[in-house]
Amino acid sequence: MSEFTLETADRLRRSVGDLVRAVQQIEGIPGGQIETLGFLFRDGPQSIAQLARRRRIRHQSMSSTVAELETQGLVTRSPDPADGRGVLIELTGPGSEAIRESRRRRSTLLLDAAEKALTADERSHLAQTAELFEKLREALPST
Template identity: 60%
Template sequence: MDRPRTFDLDDANELRRAIGETIRAIRRSETTPEGQIEVLGFLARDGAFSIAALARLRRVRHQSMRVTVGDLEAQGLAHRSPDPADARGVLVSLTDAGRAMIDESRTRRSTRILTAAESALTPGERAVLARAAGVLDKLTVALEHDGQERSV
């Protein structure tokens, strides 16, 4: 009986490269700047944030995030409201139009992935992909846990 193949550094490098290429291929189909899509995603997933918190999440300067939030507001996709925990602060939230846009973007991206998988992959390869999200979620948790231990 064949033993399962081990996962080594070369495999980790290929996985990192493949994930990066896949993400870039999916992003290329978007007409909205990726920074705006990412901010909308944070707001949709986790609720309201301060501009400073959004800047930390995206790893950009506060000034840059203020511009991004201003652009989203001008498009009617986000709005600012007073922060009840900080009288001087504001929280950025999604509008209904912002929620619709991020939902549409997620559906469009997922549809592209499904269509590509159906046209390029065998049924067995698609079965592997069907299990991949759960495996990648576990990997993400381990990577985040490792990053938290190093920062302590």
């Protein structure tokens, strides 16, 4: 059995990043929009400032992303009950469906690729990795 070293950690980091980017490139909706929809889907309505912080982009860039999503009917703006001057961005029904469909598409891509490229034994090992990645994520320092 192989040892997990700094070198293998670097290889894993690069491989996961490459895989994520490859799947995102196939996606029909731009990555920044999908990520924004995902935050709203998981965590509910948020301000543009909150979304910008989470994506680590400028407020102005997030405003543009939200405007594009709003034009597509995927999000709406509503008054923030906690801040009379604030606005919350929330998913519409079509926005929720877009993120669900995107996740189905990406998961199907991974499943199809695994069936094409991996043996049954390798797919069995791969099935266990989601839990391992979750444990690794939980062990990382909070940001």
